[in-house]
Amino acid sequence: MCNTVKVSPRKLDPEIRTALVDIAARLLAEHGAEALSTRKIAAEAGTSTMAVYTYFGGMSGLVREMVHEGFARLERQFARVRQTDDPVADVLVLGHAYRHNAKANSHLYAVMFGGQSLAGFSLTEEDRQYGRYTLVDVVGCVSRCVEAGRFRQADPLLVAHQLWIATHGLVNLELGGYLVDPVDADRCHENLLRGLIVGVGDTTEAAAKSMAAANRRVRREVAGAPHAVEPRR
Amino acid sequence: MCNTVKVSPRKLDPEIRTALVDIAARLLAEHGAEALSTRKIAAEAGTSTMAVYTYFGGMSGLVREMVHEGFARLERQFARVRQTDDPVADVLVLGHAYRHNAKANSHLYAVMFGGQSLAGFSLTEEDRQYGRYTLVDVVGCVSRCVEAGRFRQADPLLVAHQLWIATHGLVNLELGGYLVDPVDADRCHENLLRGLIVGVGDTTEAAAKSMAAANRRVRREVAGAPHAVEPRR
């Protein structure tokens, strides 16, 4: 018989796989996109450049793996914010969590949501669907705002998108260095969210109260130091 | 005398300079960031790669030139929108102009505002100041909204930043392919701006009227086909 399915491979080492992703993520975070190369990664991992191809099929595959890790981090960040009886404050804390995550992983964020192509990689529709899915927490939170009578009756998905878009724009321009002293990112964040919340139906008084409550919760529910983040290169 | 300031140079050809910028811009727009290389540019221009260095000091200098051209295009786009007695509609048309320009020059826009580093280029503080300056039109328009009693008394610069951030976030996620069918970019644009305008003090009725007026003006004041744009690669 010709089709003798002889077997006797040699398994892939999962430790090497995760090590490669970790090293690549660290290189990206510490030295930026330019510093991400197969040779540097292989050198740090003590392997040859071929490892990147056997485990990920190329640089793009490795970047995709990092992007998925980035989405996982965002989800973990979201999971830390509590659900209270003030759903508007909950939404605001989620916004802070989103912004914090973006700044803590700025280079990765640029690839995930900023449309930055890294080493020839670009997101597939599946990747984007993965990214959109991380926003289900926000949609649910907006639903509770509507149920609580704080937001006008509207499609929660649409309102969540408004908040996402605004926060994304804020973070993106902040990372780009565009929001400076007279109109810095913190001031913009505050005003932008206040405006949107009032715009979808909340009263200015209730909005102000929820914003104060959210600011009090940020320290404990989003991360240690709110703005301790590596500066842009 | 030793310091004989003998003169006799050979002038740079301004035609070659502009040709290089044009070719580079076309390559960027048609084939994306990856296709932008000194060799391709030189080949199309009929020169050698050295031209890029004599005229721009390197690839970064050429990219900087393109970025400035991008800002100029945005300003020209803004200059096309009229100032009417409905300043809120004017602001909305400016937003459409911003979005149109971003989509018509998507790759360049990503470098200008999206933080995308192209061929090792990254914006200087001077470049960013140049970019911020293009928003003076928006600030002035917001001032007129306040004077007309449509917007609550507030810092026009701050309100203009809110609108900028929101529109930038919208455009960026749209270019990234994140805004799809149930909640597409057009719907988000409409809702986001409506929310913000109401949030800064306008009544829902007046806002709706101005939005309708703005949508009517878009065709003639921003560009031919509102959404005829190369799809994302």
Add this chain to the structure above:
DNA sequence: TTTGTAGCATAACATCGTTAGGTAAACGAT
């Protein structure tokens, strides 16, 4: 123990931005 598949290293390829060396052209001064 035998055997063959597949991980992995070495080395080569094409391409990239950039630089060095040499040539010729253009302008001010004579």
Add this chain to the structure above:
DNA sequence: ATCGTTTACCTAACGATGTTATGCTACAAA
């Protein structure tokens, strides 16, 4: 008009990039 100097510009090369071809060899199944 001629000269001299300066500078644009081409050719060739360098280092570094992602990727691929060619083996060697370790490992798991028989």
